[in-house]
Amino acid sequence: MDIFITDVKLDHSPIVPPLVLSYLEHSHSLSVSHLHWIPDHNEICVKSTHVLENVSQFSHQLVTCGIDGYVMMWDTRPQQSGKKPTSPHKTTTPPSLTDLDLTWKPFYKIPLPRSELPKTFSATRVSLRERQRGRRGRQGRGEVGDVENQQVEKGSANIHPIVSQTDAGTGPEIEGASTKYFVGTEDGEIVWGDWTPSKDQESGKFIPTRPDYFSYGHCGSVVCMERSPFFRDILLTAGGWTWAIWREGEKNGPLLSSCSCAVQYTCGTWSPSRPGVFFLCQQNGGLEVWDLMDRSHEPTLSQNISSLPITSINPFRITSKQEMLAVGDSAGTLHILDVPWALKNPSTNEDGIMEAFFERETQRVGFSSGRTAARAAAKRESMTAASAELTKEESAPEGELEPVWQEEARREYEDYLATENKLLIELGLVEPLPQDND
Structure with missing residues (x-):
């Protein structure tokens, strides 16, 4: 058939x-x-x-x-x-x-x-x-120069x-x-x-x-979940108006997340040749290229590919010197883009730099989560102490609290009179009291 x-x-x-x-x-x-x-x-x-x-x-x-x-x-x-042979010879x-x-x-x-x-x-x-390996059977991170394993x-x-x-x-x-x-x-x-x-x-x-x-993780449906071809425990997700990078086993949240952009994301993928580069497509037909080696707060490159939403993206490294990017939109049009030199040739020790970057972000997320938990515990303790003090005051006999209240009220009234007298003297409405020289 x-x-x-x-x-x-x-x-x-x-x-x-x-x-x-x-x-x-x-x-x-x-x-x-x-x-x-x-x-x-x-x-x-x-x-x-x-x-x-x-x-x-x-x-x-x-x-x-x-x-x-x-x-x-x-x-x-x-x-x-389950079909049985019709002849003993079959x-x-x-x-x-x-x-x-x-x-x-x-x-x-x-x-x-x-x-x-x-x-x-x-x-x-x-x-x-x-994930699917190359015919040579790669176990860990791929070599940047090995085209087959990429x-x-x-x-x-x-x-x-x-x-x-x-x-x-x-x-x-x-x-x-x-x-x-x-x-x-x-x-x-x-x-x-x-x-x-x-x-x-x-x-x-x-x-x-x-x-x-x-x-x-996101304020809309998740449209992208891609594992890094260089780090098996790193995932890229996109949904709604944001994207995030996660680490498997890290339960405190994403390592890195973006602020909301103006247009919804539709799909995304990692670069097969550079550990710090990934591509994101948008509802308005735009393409964003993010290079974490350059900056993480905004895309390195933004380009409009189509007037319709982009529905699919797939990079392919043909040779060590040529890499193409296939992009398809909702009308069925296929766009083939040539990836520029800077986005397909990794920097010196880029995989090691990105590995250290993800490790630092993991430690930062853990520290931030620990500090948040400690502050929440301290706030609960202070609220418990205040509640206990209030309960103690409410349960105390009325005669014990009366002298304390009267003393505080007397001090506040004396402070008020002193402030009022000082203000009247400054305005010239009253004469200051003569000082006793004896």
């Missing part, structure tokens, strides 16, 4: 039918807002949800999120076909991706309930810590659908593999959690774990 139609004689856009549709009753009840492929060097165990090494080096799993408040994990490997029909049509179900569902309300987080973006974040995984689920989960478990996920919501919250199931105290069954924490 040909997925793409290349007949040049067609005078209209061809309609490509879907190859596989999921089972509606087990899918998202509302719109799917984001899809994220699991990297092809690991896989999630269908039974235990542990992260295993993918020995086949083909990507078979993906993660979706929707505004219905669920994050779902899917596997594109169909079950072994074997069973090999599995095919079309076997999943209208029967495809997620193997794991992660609900996103709110802790204070009987509602759920409406997810618009999802991000996992592990495309790991936007690189596509090897997808091989004609594999049965009987071959799933055959690799060893990866020790220390992250099972954390970040979710951006329709209301601007940033949610962080762990997909590892926990044991229910009442039923004894393993159930999905509730999100660990959330923070009000």
